[in-house]
Amino acid sequence: MLHASAALTPRLPSPTAFASALRKAGFAGDIAMDHAARAAMATDNSVYQVEPDIIVAPRDAADVATLMAVADRAEFQSLPITARGGGTGTNGQSLNRGVIVNFQRFMTRILALNEAEGWVEVEPGIVLDELNAAIAHTGLFFAPNTSTSNRCTIGGMLSTDASGKGSRIYGKTSDNVLGLDLVTSGGRTIRSLEPSPAWAAPMLDEIAAACDAGRQALVENTPRISRRFTGYDLERARPATDQLEWWRLLLGAEGTLGLVTKIRLKLVPLPKHKRLVVVAFDNFADALAAGAPLLDHEPLAIEIMDDWVQRLAREAGLMDSLPVGIRGEAEARISYLFVEFVGEDADALARSVARLTEDAQRLRGVIGTYCARDAADSARLWSTRAAAVGLLGKREGARRPVAFVEDCVVPVENLVAFVDGFDAILRGHGLRYGIYGHIDVGCLHVRPALDLDDKADQATFKAISDAVYSLCTKHGGIFWGEHGKGIRGAYLPDYVGPVAYAAFQQIKRAFDPQERFNPGKLVTLDRHRIGIVDLPFRQGNAPGDLAFEKAFHCNGNASCLNYSKTVPICPSFKATRDLRQ
Structure with missing residues (x-):
């Protein structure tokens, strides 16, 4: 099922010949071409699956230089080169044919x-x-x-x-x-x-000229919000004409x-003191609307969790430290705001918490507040946010929440209207979803439930992507507010406009004239730009296969690659940092 990705990079050189040339040139890292290694690098936390041809794990910067020197030889110049870190990207950033450069194996110093x-x-x-x-x-x-x-x-x-x-x-x-x-x-x-x-x-002169040509157009086409546009950032790269x-x-x-x-x-x-306040609402709309007034208290963060995620967290026992009155029982539709303060003065933080708690009682829809007792209590409550992805993924049936429109950012004052529009789009397709995220910066994570093994749901995937991109732009937002662009960079030329995108192409040509690095993503010259339905989707179900059905439900967010020595899974990986383990 690799037809689409293969078409993007036809007639690749022999990976065996490339591996041999690397060894002869003194490359000291690991080189793998076996099926297990390639399969391990074929997926991430996105919906896509692309099997590479060879994986190399350099031991240091000298190895990377050797890698690129060999790749520059005439017989290897069509090999794509794609970097990979922890593999947690939600948009296929590190998926490609050709060479995957695995930095997490050895370059960890x-x-x-x-x-x-x-x-x-x-x-x-x-x-x-x-x-x-x-x-x-x-x-x-x-x-x-x-x-x-x-x-x-x-x-x-x-x-x-x-x-x-x-x-x-x-x-x-x-x-x-x-x-x-x-x-x-x-x-x-x-x-x-x-x-x-x-x-x-010469390369830097070309880059400077590109920044000068496209800087103003980029500024005019991107909103001035906290989660500002990044990647090929012409504005910051060229702060003045002599810099x-x-x-x-x-x-x-x-x-x-x-x-x-x-x-x-x-x-x-590190802040000396932290305080967490949980504010419970009897409906999601009022919790969402409370973001703007609570920002006046200048907290470090305000996170939101809707009633669906709340119910899943409660059933998993993650809300047990909350008072019964705001914990939620049975079909209660409770939504939460998590408001955190940090600072050097414990007394000042206590006053901030007291003021917020008092003001929160006057907000529409509030049913109660709770201040975490200590750091351990706070950590337990924050763990519900970290567990949100896993909680949403725990559902029966072929359809499960998937990440593809999940990190839009809009001005905080536009959040309610944006969510209303988002809700209309998803309800129009008969879909359920959960919401959590950072409303202090207008960033919400929304994962509609789809079965991407199904052709009809693949078409829905495209229709929702297009509609949410338009909705986000309409409300003065950014379609890629937190998790990068990846394959969703297909919308980039439209978003930044022709003048800024032409400057991006000039920069790409200066750095990467042969389009070797992660080709098909973000900015293309002569190559095909990968569209959001061009690549194979990762299979999400194995109906009737009792042995492996649950394995296909893995959403790829790499929780099993936790580097903490106190977490038991996965010991062989912790010892080797080899994804095959």
Whole structure:
């Protein structure tokens, strides 16, 4: 079932010949072509499945340079090169034919740490929680907080410009990156924190010209909201006509411009105190409308959970610490807001919590509030947010919630109208769904239930995607507010307009003239741009097969790849970081 992806990259060179050439050139990492390795890299947390031809796991930056030098030979120049981190992308970012570069296997080191200046340099394969645990003794941390923090890699976060809880205060990944090293075609390296090499001068001149040509058009076509447009960010890369911060173009570019081998991250002090308040509403609409007034209290984050997710969380025992009055029983349609404060002064936080609790009682639809007793209680409650994806996926039948329109961002004041429109679209197709997300920044996660083994539901998938994209744009939003673009980058030319997109193409040509890096995604030159229904869908059901039916229900969000040593699954993977395990 790989017909579509094969058509995108016809007549690929022999992977066996490429592997042999790599070894002869001194590549020291792992090379795999067996079916198990290719199958493990054929899926992620998206709905797609694309089996690569060869997987390479470099041991260090020198290996990456060797890889690209060999790939530059005439006989291998048609091989696609696609980076992969933790495989948690929801839009097929790391799926492609050709070569998959597996950074999470070996390139997981902290290379430098400067506590005084507040930065750390890391390899792209290190996991977010792994990094923060290693530097916890400094009292500093890397702030972007994803729900997949125990398995997503820093390189993947950079590539998709990931964010999460607290981004209104701390920013997205792109707001917390200070520089990087990039390996381009031929194995040449350019480092943003060092003077540019002579060979890069023509490339950088071309990039500067592209930024000048498209910067204003991009600004005019993208909204000024907290989850701002990233990836080929002409605005930040060219802050003035005499400045070029070329590396900013890579933040959110999803590996389409080269391979990043080192990243310098900004660190911030860990907050000394945290307080969590749960506000319960008797309906979702009132909970949604409460976001804007509660923002006046300046919390770190406001997260929402609708009644469907609430019911699933309650049945799973995740809400047991809440008072009975706001826990919800039987068919209660309770929705929750999770409001978190952080700070250095415990007394000041207590006053903030008291003011919010008092004001919340006057909001429409409120049935009660609860302040977490301690850090452990708070962590238990926050775990319901991290578990939301898994909770929604636990349902019988062929249709299950899938991620494809799930991270739209609109101005907070437009959320109610946007959700009403979204609801009308889904009800028009007779679909159920659950909602959770970050209403402090206008980002909601909505996963309609579909059976993508069914041709009719595949058509519905396309119709809903088109309709939600139009709805999001109508309300001044961004279609890709948190999880990157990937295959959904098919909407990019329409979104940014012809002038900005032409500038994107000029940048792509400067960095990647042969369209080697993650081809078909975001920006294309001569290649076919992959549409949202062009690739094979990952099979979601195996009807009648009692042995493997549940295995097909895996949604790919990689919870089994939790890097925490205290979580039992999966010990063989923890020991080897080999996805075949």
